[in-house]
Amino acid sequence: MTNMESTREPAVDGALVCARCGAPFRCGSLAGDAACWCAALPALPLDRLLPGEPCLCRACLLALIDKTRAADSD
Numbered sequence: 001m002t003n004m005e006s007t008r009e010p011a012v013d014g015a016l017v018c019a020r021c022g023a024p025f026r027c028g029s030l031a032g033d034a035a036c037w038c039a040a041l042p043a044l045p046l047d048r049l050l051p052g053e054p055c056l057c058r059a060c061l062l063a064l065i066d067k068t069r070a071a072d073s074d
């Protein structure tokens with residue numbers, strides 16, 4: 001993994017980098033939107049939300065939700 005970009009401060013409010021895949025994405029709640037796009041997605045179980053866990057990009061969040069649901073339905 002390369003971290004060349006990691007020391008750079010975000011230039012835009014709400015600009016984050018996914019902790020999983022490193023993809024840049026925008027957090028609506030940090031940017032001052034009424035609601036982040038993630039609020040429209042199915043909620044993750046509380047045990048998936050670790051304290052201090054950074055936000056994930058949409059693709060990773062959807063993948064995590066998928067994985068969680070697949071495990072639940074088994």
Ligand SMILES: [Zn+2]
Nearest residue numbers: 018021057060
């Ligand atoms: Zn990601």
